[in-house]
Amino acid sequence: MSGPRRRQNNRRSSGARSAPARDIWRAVELPDAPEPIRPSADPGALIRSLGRPPLRDQGAAAEHYLTAVVVRAATVATALATSAGLIEDASDG
DSSP, X not given: OOOOOOOOOOSOOTTOOOOOOOXXXXXOOOOOOOOOBOOOSOTTXXXXXXXXXXXXXXXXXXXXXXXXXXXXXXXXXXXHHHHTTOBOOGGGO
16 A cells, blocks of 8 residues: 555646636627528438448448438428528528
8 A cells, every 4th residue: 555645736836827807797799690591402412422331231221320310400400490480481582
């Protein structure tokens, strides 16, 4: 059994400077309004553009599940954009 360990001194050295204090509750400028969002007609195209996953005997299944995740993410993103009123109107362009 070894002797008692020495505690490391967690104090800063006298030469170290602390960061200046900032007012985190200050007023900030509002961001610009976002551009209207146009949902993708085929979100699975991203996965297909990469080709089959290089998994021996599992490429088709992996591609299926990766596509399912991307489609689900696009669906959730579209729902979120819709709830915020950010979906592009068909009359916009």
